[in-house]
Each structure stands twice: as structure tokens, then as C-alpha cells.
Amino acid sequence: MRSTTTRRTVTAGLIGGAILALAIPTMASAHVSVSPDELIAGDHGVLTFSFAHGCENSPTTSLKVSMPEGLASVAPTADSDWTIDIEKGDDGLVSAVTYTAVTPVPNELRGAVSMAVGLDEDAPASLAFPVIQTCVDGSTEWTQLADDGEDPHSLDAPAPVVEVAAASADGHGEHDSAEDAEDADSAGADAADDEAPSNAVGTALGAGGLVAGLAALVVSVLAYRRAA
Template sequence: MSPAPARSHRAARLAAAIAGGALLAVAVPAMASAHVTVSPDELVAGDHGVLTFAFSHGCDNSPTTALRITMPDGLASVSPTLDGDWTIDVERGDDGLVSAVTYTAISPVPTDLRGAVSMGVGLDEDTPESLAFPVEQKCVDGTTEWTQIAENGEDPHSLDAPAPVVTVAAATGTGHGEHGDAAAPAAAADSAAPEGPWGVILGTGGFVAGIAALVVSVLAYRRRV
């Protein structure tokens, strides 16, 4: 094979590889965005937070009319957020705690627009390390149940209809972390600063040594000149 055809074949293979990579780069985010997501996806045990459940699709291109979100065990409180785009229906268990929340859209959400609902949640100190929120997405035509939960060692991204999951980190014992974080720089500064008269003596000695080194350098330069 002559050099010219060989270069042509290599160029064709390179172009095909680039095109394939571009398609994959577009396809992966598209597949990921097809899920109902939750943000943030991590909270701290014993703390409070606001969870936002979002979607940017319908059921087989049918507009979304409602989201029914089931609450997992381990939540101390649930407070759905009032929103002019949704009506809210709260279900409670025998213990009085919120067991499910249904958000019904005032107008169906088109499949190419992003929709979102939110709720405040409170966690116990002994809340499990993982909280799954099964979601039933109701549409003008059809329903999609986002209820699959990954088994131990299973990649959740391999699931067809995964439930949104929030990871729960262990409490650090410093409240919300604000006081601990503020105290850390002060503690670092205190440990870095010399204590007592020895700090003054050492600092003065370093300054004198620096001046002496400068004088020696100037004199040596003048002798060379």
C-alpha cells in the first residue's frame, strides 16, 4: 500500500474515533439527565437540610403531571416547600410522621423543560448511612417509577430507574461545623507563634543575622569590583 492511501486510512480511523467519542460524551450526560435527581446528595446525621428533586423529561415524552415521593425511615421531620407551580398533598403514617408527599403540577411540565420540587428534612443522630427516596412520576400518558435501589457492590448508574439516594455522613460532634471551622485557624495561629521571651530573642537574632549576611555580601561585591 502506498503512503498516501495509508495516511488516508489512518485519518479515516482517527475521524471515526473522534466522532464515536463525541457521541459517547453527549449520550452519557443525556442518559444521566433522564433520571430524577436529588440535591444535595449528602447530609450529616442529626442535621437539617433542604432536598431538591429535579427532572428534565416526561414519561416517554409525555408531560409530567405529578411526583409522589416516598419518605425513607430515619427522618425526624419533613416540611414540603410551598411553590406556586405545584399543589402539595402530605400523607402520614400511624406514628404521625410524613410517609409520602405528592406534588401535583398546576400545569403539566413539558418533557423538554426542567421541573423541580423541594422539602426541608431533619435527620436523627442514628439515621442510616443511606436514604433512598422512591419517586413515582405521573404523566399525561403513563407513569414511571423511580424505585430501584442498588445492591451491595452494584453500580447505581447501571439501573434503569434508580431511586434518588442521599448519603448520610456521621456527625463530627462540632454542631454544624461553624464553630469548629472558625476555631481551627486561630488554633493554628496560636501553635505557630513562639511563646514567651524566647520567641522575641529568636526573632531578634534572625533579624541581626540577616543584616550581617547583607553587609558581608555588599563588601564582597565591592572587593570584586
């Protein structure tokens, strides 16, 4: 009886460690990101919202992006892969944009939609863009906001956020030319680069899960030897 129980414990430890190692990186890296993640008050820019996972691994069918206060204009980018529905508020400004995929986006592929935006001169210090990701099966609401001092990557479903830099007297942001060039390069880079920090966290957490599984195996083997 002890031998059978110990074998079951060993098996459970191995399975648990494997699940943690494989599942945690996926959960940590799955999110909707925005690039660039910083604009200048009173300026214009093109925001790209990207994703690499569906809802519980189900293909993505649509993204609904809600607009925060502080935007003077919104112009979604036409794309043959998506149909676009625009909602406007009583003030005539765009309040939400829904991108519906012509063909559902599989988990193995990265999906992205974009829009041109203009910021008010008095735009707040940060702009949150809540996103509802709808899939063939289920949906995910990326609407959580981090509290002061909280890491956004620790949230289960963080909303994409764009920081707003104050414009200087000459109409440019408070950055020197070297920083502006670096920001421009970052904005043009593939949005997958924005996910690298969370992917790294996911990998580390996955390794931790594997270590936990191995530890359970060692404990189970020792228990088996004592029982024998």
C-alpha cells in the first residue's frame, strides 16, 4: 500500500512541475501591448496594438479598443485583414474602435491593429486603452490598471497604457535629441520586442515551476526509500 501511494506521489510531483513549467510562461507573456508607449502632449502618433495569444488558446476574432479622455482625434488604419467599426460619443469624438478579423487569428501568429491619434495639449500623464479581446471561444477584458508602485506585468489582464510627456516651449517633448532618436527607433521596432520583459519573467517563473516539480520528485523518492 505504501509503495502504491508513494508512486502516486512521485507521478503527481512530476506532472505538477511540468504543468507549472509550461503554463506559467504562457500566462505571464499573454497580453495586449501598445507601441509606442509614450507620446507628447499636443502631438500626433500612430499606435499599434498587438497580441500573440488568444483567450485560453482560442483564435482571436476581434479587438475592441476604448478611447480615454485626452485624445483630440482618432483615425483607425485601414487593413484588409480586419473590418473596422467606429463608435462616437455625444461630443462627436471617437469613443471606441472594434477591429474584426476577416479570418480568426491563430495563437501561433502575432496579430496587430493600428490607429492614428492626436493628443490634447492638456492630456493627462497617462492614457489607458481598455481592450476587449474576443475569441472563437470566450473573451478577455484587458482593463486592469496598476496602482502606484505596482508592476503592470503582475496584473492578470493589464490594459495597454501610453505615457504622455509634457511639451516644452518649442513644442517638443522634454527629451534631448539622442533620446528622441532612440524613442523613434523603439517605436519602429517589432511590437514583439515590447513583450520581451514579460516573456523573460514567464521563462523565469516556468523554470521555478520545473524546479518545484523536481523538488517534489526528490521528496517522493526519499519517502519511497524510507517506506521500503
